[in-house]
Ligand code: NA
């Protein structure tokens with residue numbers, strides 16, 4: 004288990020970095036739009052191409068980098084009503100089944116969004132803003148990467164449910180627990 | 191490419207068997223290009239093939255949104271679609287040529303010139319024609335362009351060249367951006383659905399737009415001042431099909447499609463002219479004013495005209511810088527337009 | 542494969558997945574993808590699965606999702622709500638039913654600066670529930686008041702639900718905001734009436750208990766009188782509260798910025814408020830931004846799932862088949878609307894609101910259009926149902942949020958919340974069907990189109 008949580012800890016750092024990127028871009032977007040509003044009203048000059056840049060660069064960067072963190076945080080809604088009534092054994096089988104479907108679907112998303120990104124690179128997909136073309140395809144790659152990270156999260160979750168008794172939808176990284184294990188291992 | 195398991199693929203070989211084609215647009219079903227262009231075309235194809243070909247239609251972005259139609263045709267999501275190449279200058283940089291500003295033209299003139307350009311055998315580069323350079327993967331069925339684009343504002347008038355400078359207008363294409371730069375207009379970009387809200391609350395002054403297209407967003411109630419008699423280009427479109435897909439269809443079906451295009455081409459242009467007249471009337475009832483360019487003060491006219499001349503050169507240069515036959519293209523377009531009755535400034539004639 | 546058969550399989554699969562507890566976005570993605578494969582084979586996937594995630598997210602209008610959430614987070618973390626509640630507490634001293642009424646009105650006012658019902662409910666739960674209990678309200682009633690007050694953010698503009706509807710149907714968000722104003726106030730009024738009814742009933746049932754609680758309340762008030770919040774701070778809070786609302790609505794309706802941009806400007810003002818109230822530090826940013834990214838990611842994942850599912854729905858031609866099936870009923874639109882509202886009410890009971898809107902629009906919008914029902918009216922209408930769904934069991938996110946922060950059992954809150962919901966649903970939805978102008982009149986005069 005030690006290695007498992009250690010690996011999951013490293014993976015957690017990766018997700019946190021994604022979260023920070025999303026958070027920073029969200030703040031930039033807030034200031035950027037407000038700046039544009041102020042400039043337009045006070046000096047009747049708008050940031051040229053601002054709308055396209057926000058739409059094509061900032062929005063994907065707010066959403067995709069942090070997605071694996073969001074996924075792991077357990078905030079995503081589901082119907083838990085019936086699930087809560089099952090016995091642990093049934094829960095466990097169900098969870099493993101659900102995670103397997105989830106992984107299958109997510110791998111399809113990774114595969115095809117990767118294909119889309121590669122295709123975009125080949126065509127040099129760009130968007131016009133203020134009379135010039137800005138390269139768009141690099142942003143495409145955030146999508147397969149984000150979904151690949153979610154696949155990894157699900158693999159951790161699958162393993163956790165295989166080896167541990169309590170069925171769960173989140174791999175909680177609990178440092179104190181890990182410390183205990185490490186301490187025991189050292190002894 | 192891959193048409194998937196659509197019924198047409200299987201049926202293609204056997205003459206007389208039923209063929210169902212999936213057709214799509216991101217535009218609303220009331221849009222002149224659909225209602226007056228693609229829809230009658232499809233009906234005619236069904237008629238000409240005695241019901242052998244049927245179309246399953248998806249409009250308003252239900253299946254494919256603007257401007258993803260070209261991609262959807264290429265990857266086989268749909269069989270045939272209304273393609274709007276100007277929205278993708280990264281993929282079809284030469285398609286914008288019809289947006290070049292002019293002194294005079296109308297929907298019919300521009301539509302015929304556009305059809306002539308698509309069918310032109312003039313070799314622009316490496317022995318390739320315009321269509322071969324831009325739309326090689328498509329079987330192209332030409333339809334009309336839009337009506338000419340005008341400048342409309344919610345009230346701001348152009349009494350002097352100084353009034354023009356700093357006016358903020360929404361710009362729908364790269365060429366309008368260039369034109370705005372040349373004439374010191376402020377360009378604003380925003381989604382069309384937000385425009386009514388923003389314009390009616392005075393967030394900016396107006397837009398380049400074709401009058402016939404106003405009703406889609408309620409602009410007939412909003413614009414108060416429109417300059418006519420100067421022309422900011424025509425947006426273009428075509429009915430696009432995957433070339434291989436087209437080749438796989440029975441000969442009678444291919445012929446029916448070509449025939450339907452020829453039959454309906456002029457009508458698809460006329461609908462823009464009719465609509466424009468209706469919309470003008472509506473707008474005038476709401477207190478809108480149409481001002482002829484020739485009646486504007488001379489310095490305003492000169493300012494706009496100078497912008498027109500320079501924009502042609504700018505666009506040609508932009509294409510040349512990217513290794514494309516810009517000068518050859520704008521000259522070809524100029525000649526086709528003049529042939530159909532369009533007018534351009536002297537400096538453009540001398541290019 | 543025959544499309545009727547595919548639709549049947551997919552609907553069955555969706556229900557099974559939902560019941561098993563699969564994530565909502567995964568239910569949509571899985572049903573959409575499997576449906577597409579059954580209908581068209583794998584060859585259809587690259588064209589739809591590859592580009593939809595990007596196309597869905599890369600939208601200027603959708604900047605409102607992170608930014609309206611961010612604004613709410615900044616305001617909630619600024620301590621503004623606590624301060625304003627402190628004032629309300631002072632005002633309603635001695636008049637106990639007034640405190641409940643004012644709590645719901647504050648819920649409505651918070652709704653005007655927050656786009657998400659759940660976040661507002663959690664914050665009201667923290668601040669209002671202890672106060673209400675001190676004033677003799679039972680735990681479940683106090684919890685229901687906070688949940689209902691919080692849920693108002695879902696319908697009183699700005700509202701994420703309205704934004705999502707606007708984006709999915711290409712209805713101007715500004716018009717939706719204006720149209721939702723009267724129905725939003727109506728929902729608030731019906732909540733107040735329901736609250737007073739429950740309050741009276743409680744007081745009658747156990748007068749003794751109420752007296753005991755009143756004594757506790759008196760003691761608490763005396764205690765509260767001692768821990769005074771400085772007036773200067775309260776003044777700043779009230780002032781900033783007014784400034785935020787005035788900025789957003791004044792800005793939108795005077796043309797200084799569009800409803801979309803209001804999210805960004807509102808966030809900056811929210812940040813300034815927190816600065817003035819001395820709450821800005823690293824933790825403030827951490828908490829606000831993490832919550833924002835979480836909610837944004839959640840909504841966007843569901844939107845992507847709904848988009849793929851929507852493509853399947855389109856290709857299966859399900860809406861057209863449904864319209865044919867409903868043909869005998871189409872002559873009486875009210876009946877179809879009633880049927881749709883009932884289906885939506887049940888769905889909102891079980892599933893998170895944004896997800897319901899996104900998954901049902903591909904099916905219902907063509908029906909609504911065929912009925913020639915006003916698309917704006919319909920958006921406001923389902924947002925009302927959605928708001929009410931935030932306080933109905935079994936899935937009522939507002940109630941869960943309040944239960945989570947107060948420790949009052951969600952079951953006991955739901956018992957009362959369901960009463961609020963049914964009353965409000967019958968009155969407001971009934972009025973909206975009888976008088977569609979309740980939603981369409983304000984937008985028509987403000988755009989000058991009427
Ligand atoms: Na709200």
Ligand code: NA
Pocket residue numbers: 889890891892929930931932933934935936937938
């Ligand atoms: Na509910």
